[in-house]
Amino acid sequence: MRSLSALNEKTVLLRLLGRLDEAIEIGNEAVRQARFTGDREQLLGARIRRAQVLQYQGKTDEAIVELTSCVDEARGREWTALEAFAIQSRGKVSFDTGDYESALADMTAAVFLREKLGASPAEIQAALTAVAVVQSALDAQRGSARADRGEGGSDHA
Numbered sequence: 110m111r112s113l114s115a116l117n118e119k120t121v122l123l124r125l126l127g128r129l130d131e132a133i134e135i136g137n138e139a140v141r142q143a144r145f146t147g148d149r150e151q152l153l154g155a156r157i158r159r160a161q162v163l164q165y166q167g168k169t170d171e172a173i174v175e176l177t178s179c180v181d182e183a184r185g186r187e188w189t190a191l192e193a194f195a196i197q198s199r200g201k202v203s204f205d206t207g208d209y210e211s212a213l214a215d216m217t218a219a220v221f222l223r224e225k226l227g228a229s230p231a232e233i234q235a236a237l238t239a240v241a242v243v244q245s246a247l248d249a250q251r252g253s254a255r256a257d258r259g260e261g262g263s264d265h266a
Contacts (some may be wrong), residue, residue: 113142113151120158124165132162150188153179157195164202172202193222197236200243209247216240 116139123132136159143152160175176199183192200215220236228236 113139113146113155116142117155117158120155120162124158124162127165129162129166133159133166136162149182149186150191153182153188153191154194157191157198160202161198164198164205169202169206173199176202189222189226193219193226196222197239200239204243204246207250209243209250213240213243213247216243 116135120132120136120139123129123135136155139155140152140159143155146152156175157179160172160179163169163172163175176195179195180192180199183189183195196215197219200212200219203209203212203215216236216239220233220240223232223236
């Protein structure tokens with residue numbers, strides 16, 4: 110029987126290579142194998158990776174539903190590392206769909222979770238960079254919306 114960690118790694122690599130049909134097949138196999146082992150923590154990690162493949166396949170609604178379920182389970186079981194992984198993954202899906210408000214909330218929560226975990230300064234900086242990128246996109250979106258409504262940035266009365 111193939112090792113779960115090998116299946117998880119293969120899922121990630123296939124996703125990154127754009128071989129999404131193979132990635133979802135291997136991701137499903139990882140989820141099945143994790144269910145058989147009875148290790149709920151490993152199962153949750155496999156579900157998050159599979160949801161990332163769904164995102165790349167353009168199945169963003171399915172990915173959001175799965176990741177939200179993963180966030181809730183991780184939070185309920187106090188698996189902070191998996192909660193951070195799931196919430197940041199959900200934030201990426203929200204960002205890809207243009208829902209910058211939700212993306213910002215998730216990315217900000219991920220920073221706090223990583224700080225709570227005692228993540229390395231490099232990991233914290235990467236999470237803060239993601240927040241800055243989302244904030245910039247949100248600011249641009251809001252500025253565009255104001256311009257569309259004719260609310261220029263002028264303060265002249």
